[in-house]
Amino acid sequence: MNVIIICESARITGGAERVAVLEALEFRRRGIRVGFIAADPIADPRLAEAGVELLLLPAKSVFEESDNQKRLHMLFSNPYVVESVREFLVNFEPRTTVVHIHSFRLKLTGAPIALAQSLGFKTAFHCNEYATICPTSLYFNHRTQTNCELSPLSLGCISCECQGQKWRHKLPKLTAHFGNKVLLKLYARADLFLAVSQLNAKTLAPHLPKEPVVVQLPFQPVLDEDRGDNDGNEFAFIGRLVPEKAPDTFLEAAKLAGVKAVIIGGGPMEESLRQKHPEARFTGWLSDAPLKAEMKQIRGLVIPSRWRETFGLSVVDAIHRGIPVISTTSVGASEVVRESGAGIVTEEITPNSIAEAMNTLNQPQQWSEMRANALAWSASNPRSTEQYVDRLIELFTPLIK
Structure with a gap:
């Protein structure tokens, strides 16, 4: 061949x-x-x-x-x-x-x-x-x-x-x-x-x-030293800041849930989002080492996409790192979130539905169970x-x- x-x-x-x-x-x-x-x-x-x-x-x-x-x-x-x-x-x-x-x-x-x-x-x-x-x-x-x-x-x-x-x-x-x-x-x-x-x-x-x-x-394997405790209080959005990715929904949900939000990425919506959400932290696009450092600290990854994403590489990368994920059904990789039990999949793409998922993930027992599920799935599904x-x-x- x-x-x-x-x-x-x-x-x-x-x-x-x-x-x-x-x-x-x-x-x-x-x-x-x-x-x-x-x-x-x-x-x-x-x-x-x-x-x-x-x-x-x-x-x-x-x-x-x-x-x-x-x-x-x-x-x-x-x-x-x-x-x-x-x-x-x-x-x-x-x-x-x-x-x-x-x-x-x-x-x-x-x-x-x-x-x-x-x-x-x-x-x-x-x-x-x-x-x-x-x-x-x-x-x-x-x-x-x-x-x-x-x-x-x-x-x-x-x-x-x-x-x-x-x-x-x-x-x-x-x-x-x-x-x-x-x-x-x-x-x-x-x-x-x-x-x-x-x-x-x-x-x-x-x-x-x-x-x-x-x-x-x-996926390339995640080393043990690249996995942090991930018990911080920040929820992260990673991606391009465009309407179809719904970063605005993520930030509004974080405000409703009373949790800290970090945006990793950039795009046309960045300036308006910074003005509307001064409480959020914006890192811009990160190279490999700073991104790994951020991923060690975040409590959960949120993918609130409106667009029917074919997959969503960041979802599986997060699960391999032991990070629970909140995803909408519009994301292809939501199938992995369901299969692994490493997060929450919501059909509604609204600040209220995402905030409710954040509140669930913020409960210590729920978070610990989902993190354990993520690590177990990663060990048996190296992909x-x-x-x-x-x-x-x-x-x-x-x-x-």
């Missing part, structure tokens, strides 16, 4: 990139040949050291191109990228190679994937977001702050100004999605769709030609990169037999 990974970045800049890099390294550790195609001239140095064959393309995003004619062409294809990928693919045997796609829409475009499919390569799409079904990739209406229920590319979808911007800003994304789905038929020709949670799979299934298969994301790649091999092998 050979594996070619397609991801717009070959270094860890987010959750999808982290999974792609760890996957490549683990495949190589097992002696499996790996190619990695990225729209990024810089790669994680571990990839080359491990013997991963790299194709690093300094491609622009359609939104970075100022020439309108070039932008229109880039919505469907980038000739330089396609020819470079063609030369790269020649070195791999289609009958024994699976192309695993993590991200591609903004810079690589769908054309290289269509090329791989036309050459006989098996393709697997990793659905870290909703790009396989939704033109904007989020499947969320930013104007109404509700999850989208429209049929993608229907008249309702096409006419909806769902981004909180004028419709003309949605047009390039609609055009590119139409090209990928209808003209190139990327998804009809795909062999496998990988979802990252049951919620993710349930949302995708009605709009895909094949039932998505849930694959548990890998290692090795387990993740075992599952990929199990799913990829039938494709190339």
Whole structure:
């Protein structure tokens, strides 16, 4: 078996990139040949050291191109990228190679994937977001702050100004999605769709030609010294400060519950939230060491998202650290909170419902039980990169037999 990974970045800049890099390294550790195609001239140095064959393309995003004619062409294809990928693919045997796609829409475009499919390569799409079904990739209406229920590319979808911007800003994304789905038929020709949670799979299934298969994301182990007592009195929100993540609901809930709140992250809402909630502590985005120090102190993590998050990496990271979690049902990782008993899942996304959960978690006995559940679940569910790649091999092998 050979594996070619397609991801717009070959270094860890987010959750999808982290999974792609760890996957490549683990495949190589097992002696499996790996190619990695990225729209990024810089790669994680571990990839080359491990013997991963790299194709690093300094491609622009359609939104970075100022020439309108070039932008229109880039919505469907980038000739330089396609020819470079063609030369790269020649070195791999289609009958024994699976192309695993993590991200591609903004810079690589769908054309290289269509090329791989036309050459006989098996393709697997990793659905870290909703790009396989939704033109904007989020499947969320930013104007109404509700999850989208429209049929993608229907008249309702096409006419909806769902981004909180004028419709003309949605047009390039609609055009590119139409090209990928209808003209190139990327998804009809795909062999496998990988979802990252049951919620993710349930949302995708009605709009895909094949039932998505849930694959548990890998996590790096948490060392004992990185676990604190976590018996402080602060509840934490970690993430981008945008309306769909509901940081305002978190802060209002903390005030109602009479508990201290810390915001770890940043974004467009930060200034207004600071003004409205001077009682809260804002750290901004933190690098690894300061983040670990904060995580040792917090009593609970709160994920009050309105958006139907495909997973929520911070949830499982918190549970591995013995930190109880309060999550809404809109978060894919709420499944882990329920399964582990390491927190509270609420259906209502209101300050009152979150405050009630905070009050429950603030009771010493309840908190101790949930922390114990978190540590017990972590010990029996490491969700290692090795387990993740075992599952990929199990799913990829039938494709190339």
